Amino acid sequence: xxxxxxxxxxxxxxxxxxxxxxxxxxxxxxxxxxxxxxxxxxxxxxxxxxxxxxxxxxxxxxxxxxxxxxxxxxxxxxxxxxxxxxxxxxxxxxxxxxxxxxxxxxxxxxxxxxxxxxxxxxxxxxxxxxxxxxxxxxxxxxxxxxxxxxxxxxxxxxxxxxxxxxxxxxxxxxxxxxxxxxxxxxxxxxxxxxxxxxxxxxxxxxxxxxxxxxxxxxxxxxxxxxxx
Ligand SMILES: N[C@@H](CCC(=O)N[C@@H](CS)C(=O)NCC(=O)O)C(=O)O
Numbered sequence: 001x002x003x004x005x006x007x008x009x010x011x012x013x014x015x016x017x018x019x020x021x022x023x024x025x026x027x028x029x030x031x032x033x034x035x036x037x038x039x040x041x042x043x044x045x046x047x048x049x050x051x052x053x054x055x056x057x058x059x060x061x062x063x064x065x066x067x068x069x070x071x072x073x074x075x076x077x078x079x080x081x082x083x084x085x086x087x088x089x090x091x092x093x094x095x096x097x098x099x100x101x102x103x104x105x106x107x108x109x110x111x112x113x114x115x116x117x118x119x120x121x122x123x124x125x126x127x128x129x130x131x132x133x134x135x136x137x138x139x140x141x142x143x144x145x146x147x148x149x150x151x152x153x154x155x156x157x158x159x160x161x162x163x164x165x166x167x168x169x170x171x172x173x174x175x176x177x178x179x180x181x182x183x184x185x186x187x188x189x190x191x192x193x194x195x196x197x198x199x200x201x202x203x204x205x206x207x208x209x210x211x212x213x214x215x216x217x218x219x220x221x222x223x224x225x226x227x228x
Pocket of ligand 1: 013052055056066068104
């Protein structure tokens, strides 16, 4: 096995999920820090590897894989001791793939529409309709979990490790209460007991939330989410 290098910033939810999956399959990845705030993802060298200028990028023996969802499935396909996190059975795999596409196409989009305002706007305020859209995506997740323990069935898969990384910061905009979302709450609680959770997801998510609140305080004088 060659050296695996993960290029990224652990403050990014998409980066955190790659470390969670690597830990789940017991694979070491070297962390090569890319400072997005300094534009290190826009250098000619970086753009040569990833024209879309996003992190994470996985480097494996001189080959590069961009897009976290592709990285998660690659890690399990290439280095997993078994296929439990990304089943080879076509139906089970389709279940996992659906959740991964849900995360990238629906959930992360809705969360991203909100979080981008913190970075880009002089006085970030958040449209009620965008907050509602995030709640609606929680409704979908609650439904996914209504008859099974994990997002793609009764076993943990990369879909869970993917989604937990973006749901944990999304709570800044839309709270997940036990009353309204009992299944998501229970799932999040179980995810937080994974032995590698704190190191790969929890710790950096807490730091990320503090960073976002700090920017809000700097720009708005308060870390409250102002809705219009
Ligand atoms: N769908 C992509 C999204 C990656 C993404 O948006 N990464 C953000 C950080 S969370 C980024 O690199 N943003 C910098 C940019 O777009 O210039 C993935 O899952 O890898």
